[in-house]
Amino acid sequence: MSNLSVFSGSSNPELAMEIAKCLGTGLGKLELRKFADGENYANYLESVRGKDIYLVQSTCSPQNDNLMELLIMIDAARRAAADTITCVIPYYGYGKQDRKANDREPITAKLVAKLLEAAGADTVLTMDLHADQLQGFFDIRADFLYASGPLTEYFMKKKLSDIIVVAPDVGSSKRARAYAKKFGAELAIVDKRRPKPNESEVVNLIGDAGGKTCLIVDDEINTGGTVVNAAEALIRNGAKEVYVMASHGVFASNAIERLEKSPVKEVIITNSIPYRGGSKKVTVVSIAKLFAGAIGAMHDKKSLAQILRGGK
Ligand code: R5P
Numbered sequence: 210m211s212n213l214s215v216f217s218g219s220s221n222p223e224l225a226m227e228i229a230k231c232l233g234t235g236l237g238k239l240e241l242r243k244f245a246d247g248e249n250y251a252n253y254l255e256s257v258r259g260k261d262i263y264l265v266q267s268t269c270s271p272q273n274d275n276l277m278e279l280l281i282m283i284d285a286a287r288r289a290a291a292d293t294i295t296c297v298i299p300y301y302g303y304g305k306q307d308r309k310a311n312d313r314e315p316i317t318a319k320l321v322a323k324l325l326e327a328a329g330a331d332t333v334l335t336m337d338l339h340a341d342q343l344q345g346f347f348d349i350r351a352d353f354l355y356a357s358g359p360l361t362e363y364f365m366k367k368k369l370s371d372i373i374v375v376a377p378d379v380g381s382s383k384r385a386r387a388y389a390k391k392f393g394a395e396l397a398i399v400d401k402r403r404p405k406p407n408e409s410e411v412v413n414l415i416g417d418a419g420g421k422t423c424l425i426v427d428d429e430i431n432t433g434g435t436v437v438n439a440a441e442a443l444i445r446n447g448a449k450e451v452y453v454m455a456s457h458g459v460f461a462s463n464a465i466e467r468l469e470k471s472p473v474k475e476v477i478i479t480n481s482i483p484y485r486g487g488s489k490k491v492t493v494v495s496i497a498k499l500f501a502g503a504i505g506a507m508h509d510k511k512s513l514a515q516i517l518r519g520g521k
Contacts, residue, residue: 218266231501
């Protein structure tokens with residue numbers, strides 16, 4: 210594709226490489242390093258003047274470094290006269306702080322959107338935000354993909370029967386309903402409470418999981434508490450087996466160990482965040498084709514409707 214260049218930040222070079230390959234191009238040459246005092250540095254080693262450039266960077270852990278690196282990459286590209294700068298952010302970090310749940314709290318999801326714009330980004334392409342309402346936080350052009358296309362494609366190949374899709378909390382019930390529709394399956398909802406941040410407990414299960422193959426779907430697995438508690442509740446309620454499917458495998462603290470010890474049979478995630486866990490329970494499904502398809506359509510100024518809808 211002429212005039213298009215894909216560059217990778219440090220967070221997910223494997224996915225960036227895969228996306229570039231799907232687009233029939235390689236990664237552009239970019240030097241990323243740190244000064245002795247820890248400040249980030251970015252330098253394009255090829256001309257970006259007049260080009261449409263796509264910067265692939267998940268703002269996953271270490272979030273602050275990855276975000277700052279992306280901002281610096283945008284700044285360097287703007288100063289090097291790139292024509293358009295699209296931030297390809299498969300995992301949008303700081304997205305969970307999306308409202309004031311208590312007095313005097315920040316809304317970081319909006320702050321990051323403003324930072325990207327201030328640095329000089331023209332467009333953002335991201336996937337499965339914590340809540341769809343976050344789309345309104347972007348005042349520049351932004352497109353939002355869904356991992357459900359590649360994830361359901363993988364799961365359908367298993368040809369499992371008696372599936373019930375489970376929302377692990379009320380907030381994910383809309384997403385779970387969309388998955389249930391795809392599988393022609395029933396829907397169950399877990400009534401989850403968070404006594405404090407990073408802790409969750411199941412209060413109630415709405416739906417009948419008895420004898421069923423349960424598929425818990427969520428946007429992300431962070432500490433693993435939500436899905437492990439839900440899986441245990443499902444087994445207590447007579448479920449045959451439990452699968453978990455999440456767009457983003459954040460896997461903070463001892464999440465992998467927790468999942469290993471849990472009754473969950475398989476955990477299916479995407480490569481929006483590089484998986485370095487080593488658990489045999491975890492299957493990683495690639496989203497490279499999804500992103501390459503979207504980038505190709507954006508670049509050719511073609512409709513993205515099919516790609517966006519196809520995934521939901
Ligand atoms: C919560 O609203 C989200 O959709 C996820 O359920 C949550 O981020 C998972 O967190 P954890 O794995 O720490 O329970």
